[in-house]
Amino acid sequence: MTHPVIAEVLRGSHVESRHRGSVAVADAAGGLVLAIGDTDTPVYPRSAIKALQALVLVESGAADRFGLGDEALALACASHGGEPAHVEGVERMLRAAGLDPSALACGAHWPLHAPSAQALARAGKVAQALHNNCSGKHAGFLCAARALGVDPGGYTDPGHPVQREVKAALENLAGIAIAESDRAVDGCSVPTWAIPLAALARAFARFGSGQGLSPQRAGAAQRLRAACATKPWFMAGTGRFCTRLMEHFGERVFAKTGAEGVFCGALPQQGLGIAIKCEDGAARAAEVVMAALVARFLPLGAGDEAALGPLARPVLRNWNGIAVGSITGTI
Amino acid sequence: MTHPVIAEVLRGSHVESRHRGSVAVADAAGGLVLAIGDTDTPVYPRSAIKALQALVLVESGAADRFGLGDEALALACASHGGEPAHVEGVERMLRAAGLDPSALACGAHWPLHAPSAQALARAGKVAQALHNNCSGKHAGFLCAARALGVDPGGYTDPGHPVQREVKAALENLAGIAIAESDRAVDGCSVPTWAIPLAALARAFARFGSGQGLSPQRAGAAQRLRAACATKPWFMAGTGRFCTRLMEHFGERVFAKTGAEGVFCGALPQQGLGIAIKCEDGAARAAEVVMAALVARFLPLGAGDEAALGPLARPVLRNWNGIAVGSITGTI
Numbered sequence: 001m002t003h004p005v006i007a008e009v010l011r012g013s014h015v016e017s018r019h020r021g022s023v024a025v026a027d028a029a030g031g032l033v034l035a036i037g038d039t040d041t042p043v044y045p046r047s048a049i050k051a052l053q054a055l056v057l058v059e060s061g062a063a064d065r066f067g068l069g070d071e072a073l074a075l076a077c078a079s080h081g082g083e084p085a086h087v088e089g090v091e092r093m094l095r096a097a098g099l100d101p102s103a104l105a106c107g108a109h110w111p112l113h114a115p116s117a118q119a120l121a122r123a124g125k126v127a128q129a130l131h132n133n134c135s136g137k138h139a140g141f142l143c144a145a146r147a148l149g150v151d152p153g154g155y156t157d158p159g160h161p162v163q164r165e166v167k168a169a170l171e172n173l174a175g176i177a178i179a180e181s182d183r184a185v186d187g188c189s190v191p192t193w194a195i196p197l198a199a200l201a202r203a204f205a206r207f208g209s210g211q212g213l214s215p216q217r218a219g220a221a222q223r224l225r226a227a228c229a230t231k232p233w234f235m236a237g238t239g240r241f242c243t244r245l246m247e248h249f250g251e252r253v254f255a256k257t258g259a260e261g262v263f264c265g266a267l268p269q270q271g272l273g274i275a276i277k278c279e280d281g282a283a284r285a286a287e288v289v290m291a292a293l294v295a296r297f298l299p300l301g302a303g304d305e306a307a308l309g310p311l312a313r314p315v316l317r318n319w320n321g322i323a324v325g326s327i328t329g330t331i
Numbered sequence: 332m333t334h335p336v337i338a339e340v341l342r343g344s345h346v347e348s349r350h351r352g353s354v355a356v357a358d359a360a361g362g363l364v365l366a367i368g369d370t371d372t373p374v375y376p377r378s379a380i381k382a383l384q385a386l387v388l389v390e391s392g393a394a395d396r397f398g399l400g401d402e403a404l405a406l407a408c409a410s411h412g413g414e415p416a417h418v419e420g421v422e423r424m425l426r427a428a429g430l431d432p433s434a435l436a437c438g439a440h441w442p443l444h445a446p447s448a449q450a451l452a453r454a455g456k457v458a459q460a461l462h463n464n465c466s467g468k469h470a471g472f473l474c475a476a477r478a479l480g481v482d483p484g485g486y487t488d489p490g491h492p493v494q495r496e497v498k499a500a501l502e503n504l505a506g507i508a509i510a511e512s513d514r515a516v517d518g519c520s521v522p523t524w525a526i527p528l529a530a531l532a533r534a535f536a537r538f539g540s541g542q543g544l545s546p547q548r549a550g551a552a553q554r555l556r557a558a559c560a561t562k563p564w565f566m567a568g569t570g571r572f573c574t575r576l577m578e579h580f581g582e583r584v585f586a587k588t589g590a591e592g593v594f595c596g597a598l599p600q601q602g603l604g605i606a607i608k609c610e611d612g613a614a615r616a617a618e619v620v621m622a623a624l625v626a627r628f629l630p631l632g633a634g635d636e637a638a639l640g641p642l643a644r645p646v647l648r649n650w651n652g653i654a655v656g657s658i659t660g661t662i
Contacts, residue, residue, distance in 0.1 A: 009591070009612065011375060011515045011516075011523075012375075012513075012514060012515025012516065012525075013512060013515070014373065014374075014375065014513070014515065014525055016374070016375055016515075016591055016612070017591050017592065017609075017610060017611055017612035018610050018611065019611050020351065020610075020611070042345065043347075044342060044343075044345070044347055105651070106650060106651075107649065107650025107651040107652075108650065109650050110445070110449070114441070117449075117452075118441070118448075118452040119452075120452075121448075121449040121450075121451075121452035121453045122452045122453060122455060124453060132650060181344060182345070183343065184342045184343025184344070184345065184347075184655065184656070185342075185343070185649060185653055185655045186649070186655075187649045187650060187655070188649065188650060189649060189650070189651050189653060192342075194343075194345055260340070260347055260348050261348065278348075278611075279348060279349050279351075279611075280348055280349065280350050280351070280609075280610075280611035280613055280616075281340065281347070281348035281613070282611055282612070282613070285611075318438065318516060318517070318518045318519065318520055319437060319438025319439065319440050319463060319518055319519060319520070320436070320437075320438040320520050321438075322516055322520060324515065324516045324517075324518070325515070
């Protein structure tokens with residue numbers, strides 16, 4: 001159960017902080033090509049599996065029926081910053097399904113994107129559920145409920161047909177049965193199911209390659225990946241790690257952050273899936289480790305290293321813009 | 332250099348995240364009554380030693396000369412939330428010394444207190460140096476420079492007379508010589524000097540009890556502690572851990588948070604000083620550990636346990652207010 005150091009924060013000439021964690025990189029058959037630390041204990045994947053939770057949106061026929069394009073599909077996979085175009089996109093998804101923002105059960109919070117939060121306040125407005133970073137995922141669940149012909153009400157309950165579909169898809173991709181006792185409540189009130197890192201990595205290998213999935217599911221995964229690769233701003237936002245990584249690599253890398261230091265991703269052309277859990281829940285550590293894994297497992301071409309550098313070893317600046325340190329993965 | 336687990340984050344029935352770190356509790360002679368993990372490696376204390384950095388404000392005569400009361404002295408020790416009364420208090424400190432906010436070299440950031448940041452934006456204003464959580468400390472340095480009769484310009488430089496006084500005071504309280512190579516740049520651009528936890532704990536035992544200090548320095552420390560105990564809102568702000576802890580315990584507990592998971596404090600009546608460093612830099616872990624140490628080393632009276640409970644084991648709620656877990660110290 002030991003979690004080794006996976007990232008270090010430097011200030012001046014000293015290591016100021018260290019992050020421990022575990023990493024699994026697997027193929028679609030579950031073969032581990034890298035295992036660091038504890039890859040067997042179930043961890044809550046939180047928002048890192050939004051793309052897997054969005055499979056029901058495509059498989060239910062909702063994406064076709066409601067004419068959802070790449071922006072909407074990326075929003076369904078997103079932890080977005082609540083920037084105006086994110087909010088407008090989620091509103092359009094709801095309208096397409098004959099719903100309005102009052103159907104969202106994710107709770108309200110101010111936009112994660114600080115300038116958007118300030119602009120909202122400057123306009124005399126307050127945070128609403130639409131600004132919640134999960135509102136796109138929730139709009140996706142609501143659209144899926146409509147397409148499945150079930151009552152959208154209670155769509156966050158573990159027993160709701162949409163959440164049962166989500167759990168079944170997770171079990172299929174991860175290749176495991178998930179016990180009811182491995183369920184907790186996520187920040188946006190939907191169930192989060194604890195899954196071992198090794199199984200999460202396999203799930204993303206399958207999501208990225210389609211291997212081991214039904215043709216219908218493989219097609220849905222491919223459509224979601226393509227949407228995120230085409231519109232990576234909609235799955236995170238301005239300046240965010242996931243957006244920056246996918247803006248550069250396109251369909252070569254799928255990557256999604258989650259709360260409490262979880263990060264999942266896929267290298268589709270290599271048939272590999274990635275799952276990271278920082279023991280202490282730090283996103284900053286999971287990010288630099290994800291960048292390090294991309295550098296290790298993806299054949300890099302011209303320009304790739306220059307794009308990865310600032311993501312793999314971001315410079316820390318203080319309030320005067322002075323470079324005071326950096327953070328980097330140590331795997 | 333092993334850091335044991337000092338705090339756990341629970342979600343549902345699982346531990347979701349774990350924090351490791353080290354703890355020193357010492358008396359004024361440097362005797363350790365508790366040592367967990369690594370208490371020997373120097374760590375940057377960051378804002379946790381603002382009260383020690385404020386000694387120069389009193390010892391220089393500035394506090395008397397400029398008529399600084401408890402609010403101003405608490406602000407000099409503060410990582411404040413940028414709430415309106417914090418900002419007004421810092422402005423008054425500067426005015427008393429014949430200066431204005433343009434003298435502040437801490438850099439600007441939006442108020443840490445979210446409603447105050449929203450109100451600022453709603454008023455069409457933007458973040459200024461006054462809102463920086465360190466602006467009170469910086470105003471204190473500027474007042475001290477005035478009282479010392481030196482140019483306030485460049486007061487954040489390691490070679491400025493104010494910063495030399497600060498370093499000498501740190502060495503006196505910690506009982507060690509600090510090497511120039513242990514200096515880094517803090518978030519607000521002043522030097523931060525790396526000091527082992529054991530020495531930091533001794534420094535706070537001396538700060539809290541006056542033992543081992545000159546009468547003048549012991550008096551300055553007593554004055555700063557009394558100011559923070561009387562006006563704890565000014566050293567942090569609405570809803571903040573340091574404020575809540577000191578509002579309840581008054582002069583029985585001094586406690587101050589710092590960036591990157593550092594927490595320092597004193598139990599003056601017990602003659603003990605406390606220094607905590609969470610390995611990964613998490614404030615949430617350092618807070619619950621500080622609450623646990625207060626419970627362990629302070630004789631608790633009626634109402635003390637009820638006040639400590641929510642600080643020692645805060646409930647984590649999601650965006651709908653649903654209790655999803657908790658965080659607690661494991662020392």
